[in-house]
Amino acid sequence: MSKHHQETAPFVERLIFNNRIAVLLIFALLTVFFGYQAAQVKPDTSFEKMIPLKHPYIVNMIEHENDLPNLGNSIRIAVEIEDGDIFSTEYMEALKRINDEVFFLPGVDRSNLRSLWTPNVRWTEVTEYGFDGGPVANRPSYTSEADLDELRANVLKSGEIGRLVANNFKSTIIDVPLQEAYPNPDNQSELIQLDYGDFSRQLEDKIRQHFEAENPNIKVHIVGFAKKVGDLIEGILKVVMFFGAALLITFVLLLMFTRCIKSSLTTLVCSVIAVVWQLGLLRTLGFGLDPYSILVPFLVFAIGISHGVQIINGMAIEYPTSQGSYDAARRAFRSLYIPGIVALISDAVGFVTLLLIEIEVIRELGIAASIGVGVIILTNLMLLPILMSYIGISKGAVERNRVRASQPQKLWLAVARFAHPTVAPISILLAIAAFAFGIYHGKNVAIGDLDPGAPELRADSRYNLDNKFIIDNYSTSSDILVVMVKTPPEMCSAHTTMEAIDQLEWKMNNLDGVQSAVSLVTVAKQVIMGNNEGNLKWQGLSRNQDNLNNAISRAPSGMFNAECSLAPVMIFLDDHKAQTLSRATAAVEAFAEEYNTDNLEFKLAAGNAGIEAATNVVIEASQTKMLLTVYAVVIFMCLVTFRSIRAVLCIIIPLALTSVLANALMAFLGIGVKVATLPVIALGVGIGVDYGIYIYSRLETYLRQGLPLQEAYYETLKTTGKAVTFTGFTLAIGVATWIFSAIKFQADMGILLTFMFLWNMFGALWLLPALARFLIRPDKLRN
């Protein structure tokens, strides 16, 4: 350690390198604390966080939450017989055993359970003297042909075909309403919150596996919000395994890069500490880990590694001229902490733009990522050099680095040709073509989710296959848009209200993409017909108010609220594509414009399709705003750092090409802009700019020294090229494991981020020197 160092060394460097033991102690204590906190982070799938709470649709929905039917919280179990039909002893016995098992699952609302075996599923028929009826299944068991014939007749009279009984008579549904909280069986006064993960596992173990194993002719299909959430939680837990895989692959890459086990392990440990801190901080600040923000630990780890590699690389370069590990670490720190902090802060600022989007999960993702990169400044820019000052780099690695630096490197010589005067114009032309290609195809990118079924899960996931089974075999759709019809109390059944609802239903029925619309009007017409001996000719709205009141008094619960001031109109859609949703909501809005009065208001929207429609609107509006902001931030950072518009162009144009091509990729792969992919666009730009900054800053240094462009670029590549490519690959690997996630949107995020990280690296290496050929004047730089 020389005196010279001590005097000129920046304050930060002196602060931490002169108090190494104290700093290490503080880090150790904080790591223990955050480790304890991180261990308590729970998967969190709060529904409200995933929706734009300030959108008028959602505001309306929340305002009337208690008046709306519980559309979500039940599961449906379809029990299918593969060979034969449901009117058989074998089927009815199996169904009874499954029904009984489901009955005793904790959290099941037993009084409202419905299946062929429950007494609340009844048949009715019109007789000379009114209605006649009884439970569909009224025998303890079905063994004789006569009994089965009677069952068949009852089912046909029950009106449950297409609802509880499949259209092809090969399956029936057990409809299982759930209680969010249920009394503890051991202590009735205590309420237990329903644990979706646990409930979903019980469905798998006790119902599906058990009964499919018991009779291979029986197949069980399960859908519903609770099952979907259970599958999502399961998916999140599996993602943890991906973290292990990313860790392992990164370690191998690190070894190949540094050829030094000591420094590889230290870098890895520091990056894991960054992750622990980030998770611990999240928990301390009161956030959970949802399926979106679980991306952040991967990013933090990868970004941590890439900055750690810069430190190790710097140490290896400084080693030959230094007096031991301590000196080398200190010199590496000094040369890297400012660009490192600038790069990380620009990342963080880029993530902060996510706060512009009024969807809580995206905001939390932005917060978590910002915290994460902030933490990296401490763990990988400070802790790592201190640790390395004790540990040191193996002699072999240092020697190898020295030898290689003095030899010409074929790969980098070749890459440096991108700066050649004849190659550069070709690159520019290719880039223009790529821009045109990307913009042309990128226009087809859709907003929202495009695949049928539960968009969170893969199309071929068990859940979505089950969902498809139910949609194919029952008269039902899983995409429901709910319009809330608001009236003064006791007015929901007024003829004027009912007539207007009827008009809305008919308008929606005629709309492309709408399967059917159901409301208390639909029910009232059926009841009025039923009260008139089932004569089809009576199937209309009565003008007699008593008849209408009488008719809706027989409507199932949820068709209007207790004070008869709100009635939902449920509109069943073909799918949840953005076009379908916006067409439906536009039609309802136009209708509301025409029909709304002081006493009658048609309000959008609830139901999964209503929520998705609102989300799409917010996403579409935020997309441009967010892109502009993130680019503005990045351009500003570059301008501040390089003070040259030409430099900014060299860095930003390759970045913009990546964004444009990523858009085209989304169009090709059928990935829509949605809650999951919108932040990815910001992350890609925020992190992607690092490559350009690293390369350009080195290039500028060599140009200032008077080297011609191609030579300066070769020197740049020799010093940072390796680190830049390494960074590209570590980042890509960190997120590429996601492509295998069971959760569809995580896979989408993985694909897009992998593409953006790799292509940003490639774009910086390929296009930046070509642009520099035209934009940068070395003679000016030298002055």
Next chain:
Amino acid sequence: MRERIEGRTQSTVQAVCPNSGMTLRKHLIGQRALRALGFTAALLLPTGAVLAQDPQPIAEAPQAAIMSDLASKTLLLDVVTAGDRLVAVGSRGHIVYSDDQGESWTQAEVPVRQVLTSVYFVDEQNGWAVGHDSLVLHSTDAGQTWALQYRDPALDKPRDPEGPGLLERPLMDVWFRDTQTGFAVGAYGIFLRTDDGGATWVDRSDNVDNEYGMHYNAIAPVHNAGLFMVGEMGSMYRSSDYGDTWETLDSSPYDGTWFGVSGTGQTGQLLVWGLRGNLYRSANFGYTWEPVKFDGRAPQATLLGGNLSADGRLAIVGAGGVVLTSDDHGHTFAANTRADRVALATAKRLADGHLLLVGQHGVVRASANGLKDAQQ
């Protein structure tokens, strides 16, 4: 409207009232009179807020039917021929017509949006459609355009918040003797007559002895005998002078409601049908009745509507997709149930042998026995 008697079957009621028919009928009539005045339901839900409004007419002025591609695919209730053209009527003021035996349908312009229950063409050009609000529509161009001829005058009266509410009297069937004289009949004993081609319609309810205001559900001519009319709770009426004077019959073989009546094409012979698959035949203009025999199982579902074709074949359909067909003037029937079990309102034999079914899902061109949909 019928009161609901939950969980009671015919047999249990008969066990309670051993003297069966008449006692029960009176009991129910008492109830229905109350209900017609809107009393029972008024106790169920408060209605004050609804009625406490400015004195407006009970119903708004009629609005034209909305043109829709779904008009031929949603609830239709009757179908007839106007020359070679098929004309069908149904919900929301939908009237559709087809010039290619039901392959494709065009929606007519109609000045109302109410449920239309029945349609009748007296010749190739002149037809009438009737429905809820006691509506009568008239077409002089084989069903392409329709004009409003009559609407329940009570609908234009101011709303009375204290009153029992409107007694709705939808028309259920219509028949014309010639281009001038016709009859439209329906709920609570409404019986309208015109003698000037519908320019004026006069309420002639007192022409029929119907003390308790039973619904009339169907009216049809019987070959060489006269007009026959059936309705609620086994009620039957006949007119030997084709509508001028009426005789109320007490020969009904069944107490339940009749929904349909049709001549068989043979002198004095007719069929009536109604609730729970009841289908009876009379060879003497309604003096005596005998149940119709079936090939195989008799239908249990309510039979709603049907038609006699010129060659003496009959088709009767009803709830649950039941289709009855006869090739021998209604002496024997074959009963089938369609797989989709969608409720059917009526059926018509087409010239090419196919059966045109009309009901909850609009019009369907089906095979001769009604079971399979015809290839398009």
